[in-house]
Amino acid sequence: MRSLAAIALICTATAPQAHPHIFIDAGLVAIVDDAGALQAVEVTWAYDAFYSLLITEDFGLDPDGDAVLTPQEEEQLRGFDMQWIPGYDGDLVARLDGAPLKLSRPRDVSLVMREGRIVTTHVRDVVGAPVLAGHSLSMKPFDPTYYTAYDVTLNVTVEGLDGCMIARHLPDLDAGMKQMQSALSKLGRDEDAIEAGFPEVGEAFATEVEMTCAPR
Template identity: 40%
Template sequence: MKHALCALVLGLVAAPLGAHPHIFVDTALRFEVNAAREVTGVTVTWTYDDFFTLLILEDYGLDPDGDSTLTKAELDTLFGFDLIEWPPGFEGDLYVYSYGEKIEMPRPKPTGIAVENGLITATHYREIPAVPVEAVEILQYDPTYYVAYDVSQGVTVTDPDCTAKITEPDQAAAQEAVDQELNGGSMEDIFDEMRVGIHFSDSITISCAPPSN
């Protein structure tokens, strides 16, 4: 992402001091469930906030007239921009657990890009090694809390007999966790160890009605 990516990486280093997000992403998640009632993949849609959208468009030299209308060639240039350069250890800010064990997933593949109402919306697909629906918990968060994710665009499931439940974080408890991290720690400890994003994450589970005979 050129300069915008540099700003993001620098922000990831500085984020623990204030533990406040600087990039805001509205999210939609669509989970694939097979006939055996196993989760096998997820389509992730990220809509970036207006300021980060502006940074990216300027960084790529797109939309010079500022009308938020991109040509097909410009959209092709932007396609997959947020999947190109990932910092070491970055897991895509999406974590899938089965029976409490974290599931390793391959890197995502870009599937869509759009700029609507002045905001970039990027879509990608991630395969999930088949895990039983009833054992799955999904969290989406940035460990450093530099990026704040909000599942405001909803969570859907390909099987019409299955539904997703979103449990929102306890904001007071999350802030208390931040305060505890900050209390008594040295500046070096804060930079090296503070990872509070998980406390601000929505928790998503999936349930399915019994198959009809």
């Protein structure tokens, strides 16, 4: 992800690698108003235990190392992953009937520590608030560079609208690996992948969530 904390972690690496360094379990909630308009999307990120440890150490928290934060420490850490640089899309692509949706920057940010893992939530408003009833919403969380790997294992639902079918379309991992290997094969042994414009392969490993809602 393109938060300041993640950029700092990237800069400490000795060389770019063609595999993920951060693993996130993601959840998505489409928030619909009484008129059936899609107002916002709530996003949950549950970070892997190792990255959670790195972040707490970086912030000087959890000095006893028990992977439990006090409410004060959670408040101090809240928003660490919301310092988005210009142009960062929050690692989320949303489309309605195939047309891209514009999402706002995050608001209503929360953070807790659960079983040694940092779990954050944020809400992104949907610009224009299009009607969801009778349409299909697609959401795909992914990091184009594949530095962060997202797995949609948490809650996925529509809030405020009944009659919606939800499907998870898993990626073709074999095809994704072939795409990555093809890109790697074109790099020289001593060539820097970033300077060479290494292709963005993250979407090839992304799960697509599709929410199809019946007309009212």
